[in-house]
Amino acid sequence: MTDSAHRAAIRSARRVVVKIGTTALTTPSGEFDPDRLQRLADAIEARMKAGSDVVVVSSGAIAAGMAPLGLTRRPKDLATKQAAASVGQVALINSWNTAFARYERTVGQVLLTAQDIAARSQHNNAQRTLDRLRVLHAVAIVNENDTVATNEIRFGDNDRLSALVAHLVGADALVLLSDIDGLYDGDPRKNASARFIPEVSGPEDLDGVIAGQGSHLGTGGMASKLGSALLASDAGVPVLLAAASSAEAALSDAEVGTVFAARRTRMSSRRFWLRHAAEAAGALVLDDGAVRAVLERRRSLLPAGVTSVSGQFHGGDVVELRGSDETVIARGVVGYDASELTSMVGRSTADLPPELRRAVVHADDLVAV
Known part of the structure:
Protein backbone atom coordinates (compact mmCIF):
# COMPACT_ATOMS: atom_id res chain seq x y z
CA MET A 1 0.00 0.00 0.00
CA THR A 2 1.39 3.37 -1.00
CA ASP A 3 2.07 6.01 1.63
CA SER A 4 0.27 9.33 1.60
CA ALA A 5 0.19 12.56 3.55
CA HIS A 6 -3.07 11.40 5.11
CA ARG A 7 -1.53 8.19 6.46
CA ALA A 8 1.44 10.20 7.66
CA ALA A 9 -0.99 12.41 9.58
CA ILE A 10 -2.43 9.34 11.32
CA ARG A 11 1.06 8.05 12.06
CA SER A 12 2.32 11.32 13.56
CA ALA A 13 -0.85 12.26 15.48
CA ARG A 14 -0.11 13.26 19.07
CA ARG A 15 -3.66 12.87 20.33
CA VAL A 16 -5.59 9.85 19.07
CA VAL A 17 -9.10 8.51 19.68
CA VAL A 18 -9.38 4.75 19.18
CA LYS A 19 -12.85 3.29 18.77
CA ILE A 20 -13.21 -0.45 19.40
CA GLY A 21 -16.33 -2.23 18.21
CA THR A 22 -18.20 -5.03 19.95
CA THR A 23 -17.08 -7.64 17.41
CA ALA A 24 -13.45 -6.79 18.22
CA LEU A 25 -14.04 -7.84 21.82
CA THR A 26 -16.14 -10.96 21.31
CA THR A 27 -15.68 -14.48 19.98
CA PRO A 28 -17.50 -15.57 16.81
CA SER A 29 -20.21 -17.02 19.06
CA GLY A 30 -20.72 -13.65 20.72
CA GLU A 31 -19.00 -14.22 24.06
CA PHE A 32 -16.99 -11.37 25.57
CA ASP A 33 -13.27 -12.20 25.29
CA PRO A 34 -10.89 -10.45 27.74
CA ASP A 35 -7.89 -11.85 25.85
CA ARG A 36 -8.85 -9.90 22.73
CA LEU A 37 -9.18 -6.79 24.84
CA GLN A 38 -5.70 -7.31 26.30
CA ARG A 39 -4.17 -7.60 22.84
CA LEU A 40 -5.81 -4.33 21.87
CA ALA A 41 -4.51 -2.75 25.07
CA ASP A 42 -1.00 -3.88 24.07
CA ALA A 43 -1.28 -2.04 20.74
CA ILE A 44 -2.66 1.07 22.44
CA GLU A 45 0.13 0.98 25.04
CA ALA A 46 2.74 0.82 22.27
CA ARG A 47 1.22 3.95 20.70
CA MET A 48 1.26 5.75 24.04
CA LYS A 49 4.88 4.76 24.64
CA ALA A 50 5.66 6.27 21.24
CA GLY A 51 4.43 9.61 22.57
CA SER A 52 0.72 9.84 21.79
CA ASP A 53 -2.17 10.52 24.14
CA VAL A 54 -4.95 8.00 23.51
CA VAL A 55 -8.64 8.11 24.39
CA VAL A 56 -10.46 4.78 23.99
CA VAL A 57 -14.10 4.60 22.95
CA SER A 58 -15.06 1.04 23.81
CA SER A 59 -18.19 -0.85 22.88
CA GLY A 60 -18.95 -4.23 24.39
CA ALA A 61 -20.88 -3.51 27.60
CA ILE A 62 -24.07 -5.25 26.50
CA ALA A 63 -22.13 -8.22 25.10
CA ALA A 64 -20.14 -8.48 28.35
CA GLY A 65 -23.35 -8.55 30.37
CA MET A 66 -25.12 -11.26 28.41
CA ALA A 67 -23.39 -14.33 29.87
CA PRO A 68 -23.69 -13.27 33.55
CA LEU A 69 -27.42 -12.72 32.99
CA GLY A 70 -27.89 -16.01 31.15
CA LEU A 71 -28.76 -14.33 27.84
CA THR A 72 -27.88 -16.23 24.66
CA ARG A 73 -28.86 -13.50 22.20
CA ARG A 74 -28.38 -9.76 22.21
CA PRO A 75 -31.56 -8.30 23.71
CA LYS A 76 -33.83 -6.19 21.55
CA ASP A 77 -35.99 -4.41 24.13
CA LEU A 78 -34.59 -1.32 25.83
CA ALA A 79 -35.01 -2.47 29.45
CA THR A 80 -33.08 -5.72 28.92
CA LYS A 81 -30.38 -3.90 26.97
CA GLN A 82 -29.98 -1.49 29.85
CA ALA A 83 -29.84 -4.33 32.37
CA ALA A 84 -27.17 -6.11 30.31
CA ALA A 85 -25.22 -2.87 29.96
CA SER A 86 -25.41 -2.29 33.71
CA VAL A 87 -23.86 -5.70 34.42
CA GLY A 88 -21.51 -5.67 31.46
CA GLN A 89 -20.10 -2.21 32.07
CA VAL A 90 -18.55 -3.52 35.29
CA ALA A 91 -16.88 -6.42 33.50
CA LEU A 92 -15.78 -4.20 30.62
CA ILE A 93 -14.10 -1.51 32.70
CA ASN A 94 -12.53 -4.12 35.00
CA SER A 95 -11.03 -5.81 31.93
CA TRP A 96 -9.59 -2.52 30.67
CA ASN A 97 -8.28 -1.78 34.15
CA THR A 98 -6.60 -5.20 34.36
CA ALA A 99 -5.14 -4.85 30.87
CA PHE A 100 -3.54 -1.44 31.52
CA ALA A 101 -2.50 -2.27 35.07
CA ARG A 102 0.16 -4.51 33.49
CA TYR A 103 1.75 -1.25 32.31
CA GLU A 104 1.10 0.56 35.60
CA ARG A 105 -1.52 2.79 33.97
CA THR A 106 -4.74 3.98 35.56
CA VAL A 107 -7.99 3.99 33.62
CA GLY A 108 -10.94 6.33 34.05
CA GLN A 109 -14.47 5.47 32.96
CA VAL A 110 -16.45 8.18 31.15
CA LEU A 111 -20.08 7.31 30.36
CA LEU A 112 -21.87 9.77 28.09
CA THR A 113 -25.39 10.20 26.78
CA ALA A 114 -26.41 12.14 23.70
CA GLN A 115 -27.72 14.84 26.02
CA ASP A 116 -24.24 15.26 27.50
CA ILE A 117 -22.96 16.25 24.06
CA ALA A 118 -26.06 18.14 22.91
CA ALA A 119 -26.30 20.49 25.92
CA ARG A 120 -23.52 23.06 25.68
CA SER A 121 -22.76 23.16 29.43
CA GLN A 122 -22.58 19.36 29.72
CA HIS A 123 -20.57 19.24 26.49
CA ASN A 124 -18.01 21.57 28.06
CA ASN A 125 -17.96 19.55 31.29
CA ALA A 126 -17.25 16.34 29.38
CA GLN A 127 -14.49 18.12 27.50
CA ARG A 128 -12.86 19.29 30.75
CA THR A 129 -13.10 15.83 32.33
CA LEU A 130 -11.44 14.12 29.38
CA ASP A 131 -8.73 16.75 29.23
CA ARG A 132 -8.04 16.44 32.94
CA LEU A 133 -7.73 12.64 32.69
CA ARG A 134 -5.13 13.21 29.96
CA VAL A 135 -3.17 15.67 32.10
CA LEU A 136 -3.21 13.18 34.97
CA HIS A 137 -1.89 10.44 32.63
CA ALA A 138 -4.99 8.25 33.00
CA VAL A 139 -6.44 6.35 30.05
CA ALA A 140 -10.03 7.47 29.45
CA ILE A 141 -12.39 4.62 28.50
CA VAL A 142 -15.49 6.19 26.98
CA ASN A 143 -18.79 4.46 26.28
CA GLU A 144 -22.40 5.46 25.80
CA ASN A 145 -24.31 5.34 29.08
CA ASP A 146 -26.71 2.64 27.89
CA THR A 147 -28.19 2.23 31.37
CA VAL A 148 -29.97 5.60 31.20
CA ALA A 149 -30.10 6.48 27.48
CA THR A 150 -33.45 6.06 25.76
CA ASN A 151 -34.24 5.18 22.18
CA GLU A 152 -35.14 8.81 21.56
CA ILE A 153 -31.87 10.31 22.85
CA ARG A 154 -29.10 7.95 21.77
CA PHE A 155 -25.95 8.48 19.75
CA GLY A 156 -27.11 5.44 17.77
CA ASP A 157 -23.79 3.65 18.10
CA ASN A 158 -20.27 4.23 19.35
CA ASP A 159 -18.97 5.05 15.87
CA ARG A 160 -20.76 8.39 15.96
CA LEU A 161 -19.81 8.85 19.61
CA SER A 162 -16.14 8.37 18.73
CA ALA A 163 -16.33 11.05 16.02
CA LEU A 164 -17.89 13.47 18.49
CA VAL A 165 -15.30 12.61 21.13
CA ALA A 166 -12.48 13.11 18.60
CA HIS A 167 -13.57 16.68 18.10
CA LEU A 168 -14.35 17.13 21.79
CA VAL A 169 -10.76 16.37 22.82
CA GLY A 170 -9.11 18.08 19.85
CA ALA A 171 -7.79 14.78 18.49
CA ASP A 172 -5.29 14.70 15.65
CA ALA A 173 -6.61 11.34 14.42
CA LEU A 174 -9.47 8.88 14.85
CA VAL A 175 -8.86 5.15 14.43
CA LEU A 176 -11.94 2.93 13.98
CA LEU A 177 -11.19 -0.73 14.73
CA SER A 178 -13.76 -3.31 13.70
CA ASP A 179 -14.17 -6.78 12.17
CA ILE A 180 -13.46 -5.61 8.61
CA ASP A 181 -10.16 -4.42 7.17
CA GLY A 182 -11.39 -1.23 5.54
CA LEU A 183 -13.94 0.28 3.19
CA TYR A 184 -15.20 -1.65 0.16
CA ASP A 185 -17.75 -0.68 -2.47
CA GLY A 186 -19.82 -3.65 -1.27
CA ASP A 187 -19.78 -6.27 1.46
CA PRO A 188 -16.67 -8.44 0.82
CA ARG A 189 -18.19 -11.23 2.92
CA LYS A 190 -21.05 -11.52 0.44
CA ASN A 191 -19.39 -10.35 -2.76
CA ALA A 192 -15.90 -11.63 -3.57
CA SER A 193 -15.51 -8.98 -6.28
CA ALA A 194 -16.09 -6.07 -3.89
CA ARG A 195 -13.44 -3.40 -4.50
CA PHE A 196 -11.23 -2.24 -1.62
CA ILE A 197 -10.92 1.55 -1.28
CA PRO A 198 -7.59 2.49 0.35
CA GLU A 199 -8.17 6.24 0.56
CA VAL A 200 -11.10 8.65 0.59
CA SER A 201 -9.99 12.16 -0.34
CA GLY A 202 -13.33 13.42 -1.65
CA PRO A 203 -16.89 12.47 -2.61
CA GLU A 204 -15.73 11.00 -5.91
CA ASP A 205 -13.94 8.21 -4.04
CA LEU A 206 -17.30 7.03 -2.71
CA ASP A 207 -18.98 6.61 -6.08
CA GLY A 208 -20.74 3.26 -6.15
CA VAL A 209 -20.13 2.48 -2.48
CA ILE A 210 -22.93 0.51 -0.81
CA ALA A 211 -22.53 0.41 2.98
CA GLY A 212 -24.44 -2.16 5.03
CA GLN A 213 -25.88 -2.22 8.53
CA GLY A 214 -24.54 -3.81 11.71
CA SER A 215 -24.13 -7.37 12.94
CA HIS A 216 -26.32 -9.17 15.48
CA LEU A 217 -23.72 -8.41 18.17
CA GLY A 218 -23.33 -4.65 17.75
CA THR A 219 -25.39 -1.69 16.60
CA GLY A 220 -22.88 -0.33 14.09
CA GLY A 221 -22.08 -1.41 10.56
CA MET A 222 -20.22 -0.08 7.56
CA ALA A 223 -22.89 2.57 7.01
CA SER A 224 -22.34 3.77 10.57
CA LYS A 225 -18.55 3.72 10.25
CA LEU A 226 -18.64 5.54 6.94
CA GLY A 227 -20.95 8.22 8.31
CA SER A 228 -18.80 8.70 11.40
CA ALA A 229 -15.57 8.81 9.39
CA LEU A 230 -17.04 11.51 7.15
CA LEU A 231 -18.31 13.43 10.19
CA ALA A 232 -14.85 13.44 11.80
CA SER A 233 -12.98 14.20 8.58
CA ASP A 234 -15.39 17.06 7.84
CA ALA A 235 -14.44 18.51 11.22
CA GLY A 236 -10.73 18.35 10.35
CA VAL A 237 -9.80 15.00 11.94
CA PRO A 238 -8.19 12.35 9.66
CA VAL A 239 -9.63 8.86 10.12
CA LEU A 240 -8.26 5.34 9.69
CA LEU A 241 -10.73 2.45 9.37
CA ALA A 242 -9.05 -0.92 9.92
CA ALA A 243 -9.53 -4.41 11.33
CA ALA A 244 -9.05 -4.90 15.07
CA SER A 245 -6.81 -7.84 14.21
CA SER A 246 -4.46 -5.30 12.61
CA ALA A 247 -4.53 -2.91 15.56
CA GLU A 248 -0.75 -2.95 16.02
CA ALA A 249 -0.15 -1.90 12.42
CA ALA A 250 -3.02 0.61 12.45
CA LEU A 251 -1.56 2.31 15.52
CA SER A 252 2.05 2.25 14.36
CA ASP A 253 2.75 2.69 10.64
CA ALA A 254 -0.92 3.16 9.62
CA GLU A 255 -0.26 1.12 6.49
CA VAL A 256 -3.50 -0.85 6.74
CA GLY A 257 -7.15 -0.08 6.22
CA THR A 258 -8.82 2.90 4.60
CA VAL A 259 -7.75 6.45 5.39
CA PHE A 260 -10.15 9.39 5.19
CA ALA A 261 -8.56 12.76 4.52
CA ALA A 262 -9.41 15.63 6.84
CA ARG A 263 -10.76 18.91 5.54
CA ARG A 264 -8.03 21.54 5.26
CA THR A 265 -9.37 23.90 7.91
CA ARG A 266 -10.50 22.56 11.26
CA MET A 267 -14.02 23.49 12.30
CA SER A 268 -14.24 25.47 15.53
CA SER A 269 -15.60 23.67 18.57
CA ARG A 270 -18.70 25.86 18.65
CA ARG A 271 -19.52 25.43 14.95
CA PHE A 272 -18.98 21.68 15.21
CA TRP A 273 -21.31 21.54 18.19
CA LEU A 274 -23.94 23.52 16.29
CA ARG A 275 -23.70 21.38 13.18
CA HIS A 276 -23.32 17.88 14.57
CA ALA A 277 -23.94 17.66 18.31
CA ALA A 278 -26.53 20.16 19.50
CA GLU A 279 -30.15 19.04 19.84
Missing part, protein backbone atom coordinates in the same frame (compact mmCIF):
# COMPACT_ATOMS: atom_id res chain seq x y z
CA ALA A 280 -32.55 21.27 17.88
CA ALA A 281 -35.47 22.59 19.93
CA GLY A 282 -37.46 23.77 16.93
CA ALA A 283 -37.40 24.75 13.27
CA LEU A 284 -37.82 27.85 11.11
CA VAL A 285 -38.90 27.70 7.47
CA LEU A 286 -37.27 30.35 5.25
CA ASP A 287 -38.31 31.89 1.96
CA ASP A 288 -36.00 31.47 -1.04
CA GLY A 289 -34.42 34.90 -0.61
CA ALA A 290 -33.49 34.17 3.00
CA VAL A 291 -32.04 30.80 2.03
CA ARG A 292 -29.75 32.51 -0.48
CA ALA A 293 -28.78 35.19 2.05
CA VAL A 294 -27.88 32.58 4.66
CA LEU A 295 -26.08 30.10 2.42
CA GLU A 296 -24.52 32.21 -0.32
CA ARG A 297 -23.95 35.60 1.32
CA ARG A 298 -23.52 34.32 4.90
CA ARG A 299 -25.93 36.94 6.23
CA SER A 300 -27.86 36.88 9.49
CA LEU A 301 -31.45 35.64 9.34
CA LEU A 302 -34.03 38.43 9.80
CA PRO A 303 -37.75 38.08 10.64
CA ALA A 304 -38.76 39.06 7.09
CA GLY A 305 -37.20 35.87 5.72
CA VAL A 306 -39.08 33.51 8.06
CA THR A 307 -42.34 32.00 6.79
CA SER A 308 -43.23 29.66 9.67
CA VAL A 309 -42.12 28.58 13.15
CA SER A 310 -42.42 25.18 14.85
CA GLY A 311 -41.35 23.87 18.26
CA GLN A 312 -41.27 25.26 21.78
CA PHE A 313 -37.90 27.00 22.04
CA HIS A 314 -36.40 29.92 23.88
CA GLY A 315 -33.81 32.52 22.97
CA GLY A 316 -30.40 30.82 23.09
CA ASP A 317 -31.70 27.42 21.94
CA VAL A 318 -30.53 25.74 18.74
CA VAL A 319 -33.02 25.54 15.87
CA GLU A 320 -32.99 24.07 12.38
CA LEU A 321 -33.33 26.40 9.39
CA ARG A 322 -35.28 24.83 6.53
CA GLY A 323 -35.99 25.77 2.96
CA SER A 324 -39.50 26.00 1.53
CA ASP A 325 -39.37 22.25 0.78
CA GLU A 326 -38.62 21.53 4.48
CA THR A 327 -35.02 20.46 3.72
CA VAL A 328 -32.67 21.40 6.56
CA ILE A 329 -30.12 23.90 5.21
CA ALA A 330 -28.52 25.19 8.42
CA ARG A 331 -28.60 25.20 12.21
CA GLY A 332 -28.16 28.13 14.51
CA VAL A 333 -28.76 29.76 17.88
CA VAL A 334 -32.09 31.60 17.84
CA GLY A 335 -32.42 35.05 19.37
CA TYR A 336 -36.11 34.89 20.31
CA ASP A 337 -38.57 32.67 22.13
CA ALA A 338 -40.96 30.80 19.84
CA SER A 339 -43.88 32.79 21.24
CA GLU A 340 -42.18 36.09 20.31
CA LEU A 341 -41.05 34.96 16.88
CA THR A 342 -44.46 33.66 15.77
CA SER A 343 -45.87 37.20 15.75
CA MET A 344 -42.84 38.51 13.79
CA VAL A 345 -42.93 36.09 10.84
CA GLY A 346 -42.46 37.86 7.51
CA ARG A 347 -42.26 41.34 9.03
CA SER A 348 -39.61 43.92 8.15
CA THR A 349 -37.26 44.85 10.97
CA ALA A 350 -38.27 48.52 10.48
CA ASP A 351 -41.87 47.64 11.40
CA LEU A 352 -40.89 46.09 14.73
CA PRO A 353 -40.50 47.81 18.12
CA PRO A 354 -36.88 48.88 18.83
CA GLU A 355 -36.36 46.12 21.41
CA LEU A 356 -37.12 43.48 18.72
CA ARG A 357 -34.91 44.88 15.97
CA ARG A 358 -32.24 42.20 16.01
CA ALA A 359 -31.39 39.11 14.00
CA VAL A 360 -33.44 35.95 14.43
CA VAL A 361 -30.20 33.99 14.02
CA HIS A 362 -26.95 35.96 13.83
CA ALA A 363 -24.46 34.94 11.13
CA ASP A 364 -21.85 34.23 13.81
CA ASP A 365 -24.21 31.69 15.42
CA LEU A 366 -25.18 29.88 12.23
CA VAL A 367 -23.67 26.95 10.36
CA ALA A 368 -24.78 25.35 7.09
CA VAL A 369 -25.40 21.61 7.02
